[in-house]
Amino acid sequence: MTQVKDPVEPWKPVLDSRVDLRGLPLTPEEGFVASRLDGMTDLHGLSVVTGLSPERVDAALQRLVSLGAVSPPDALDEGEPAETDEPAETDEPAGAPRKLYETALHQLPAEERAARAKAAEEPELSALCFDPLPAVVHALLDNPRFGLPQARLVAAHHRTAAGLEALGARASLAADAGVRRALLRNPQLPAALLRRLHGGRRLLEQHKLVVSRDVPEQTRRVARELLRARFSTAEAEERVEVIVKTEGRCLASLAGLPVDGKTAALLCSRTYTSMLLVQNISRWAACPPALIAHLIKLELVRRSSPLKLALQRHPNAPAEPRR
Numbered sequence: 001m002t003q004v005k006d007p008v009e010p011w012k013p014v015l016d017s018r019v020d021l022r023g024l025p026l027t028p029e030e031g032f033v034a035s036r037l038d039g040m041t042d043l044h045g046l047s048v049v050t051g052l053s054p055e056r057v058d059a060a061l062q063r064l065v066s067l068g069a070v071s072p073p074d075a076l077d078e079g080e081p082a083e084t085d086e087p088a089e090t091d092e093p094a095g096a097p098r099k100l101y102e103t104a105l106h107q108l109p110a111e112e113r114a115a116r117a118k119a120a121e122e123p124e125l126s127a128l129c130f131d132p133l134p135a136v137v138h139a140l141l142d143n144p145r146f147g148l149p150q151a152r153l154v155a156a157h158h159r160t161a162a163g164l165e166a167l168g169a170r171a172s173l174a175a176d177a178g179v180r181r182a183l184l185r186n187p188q189l190p191a192a193l194l195r196r197l198h199g200g201r202r203l204l205e206q207h208k209l210v211v212s213r214d215v216p217e218q219t220r221r222v223a224r225e226l227l228r229a230r231f232s233t234a235e236a237e238e239r240v241e242v243i244v245k246t247e248g249r250c251l252a253s254l255a256g257l258p259v260d261g262k263t264a265a266l267l268c269s270r271t272y273t274s275m276l277l278v279q280n281i282s283r284w285a286a287c288p289p290a291l292i293a294h295l296i297k298l299e300l301v302r303r304s305s306p307l308k309l310a311l312q313r314h315p316n317a318p319a320e321p322r323r
Helices: 028-034 043-050 054-066 095-105 110-119 124-130 134-141 148-157 161-168 177-185 191-198 203-211 217-233 236-245 249-254 261-268 275-282 289-296 305-312
Strands: none
Touching: 028 043, 028 054, 043 054, 043 275, 095 124, 110 124, 110 134, 124 134, 124 148, 134 148, 134 161, 148 161, 148 177, 161 177, 161 191, 177 191, 191 203, 191 217, 203 217, 203 236, 203 249, 217 249, 236 249, 236 261, 236 275, 249 275, 261 289, 275 289, 275 305, 289 305
């Protein structure tokens, strides 16, 4: 059997769009499996959708991988980053500047540190990024030599809301991916600054922040508030996108929020192949009755008695399917 690298996140194979399946020596069964790959359905779901045993689905997937039509599970990224456009490393090497600050600058009077910060050059410029006083951060921001490497150090290591607010107020600095990620990881990130940085982002990006293991709990808590507020005003297409692409995981953070008729209609117009998505929708208290009726008719649901029963017992289930 193909070995998945994370039991919590099973492999969900997807076709390489650059490969023409018609030119590959595939059997009818392998071609059938390939036609059901959507990047959101794991091996179990593919077995349910195709009616084939997991072993036969796995054999077809191995064949597709060997032909280069599907990326192997080892090629997938681990975890879910808070922001997909961020570089892997957001901090400049901090050891030497920190040591310089602690051994030569920390004992200086606050007024002198602030005065030096306005005109400092390297390595003192980066060393002063570890100063805990907001006044020193303000002075650093007035230094014409202060750039993105120093901004990332302040974003990662400064521990006052006032200092981080001053940094975030500089749009050219806050727009940097490394600065944003460092701010999001900083336990002292002010809620107001988080709202400015993240409030206008798409629902899918906001959900990634809600579930990210790289950010503090208080940041995830504010992110959930942002997600709920944004969901209430988002376009129907964007609501459907976050529900489908997270396989319904986002619904746990959206409890109590209803959807409009257009969102319900778009959800009803989809073809569902992910068992996990349908399971999460079945637990969604605000699930529209029309969507429940649509899901109950699916072959995927008819083959799973527990899932069908869960949908029939849903408080919003139409009377007919419950009888």
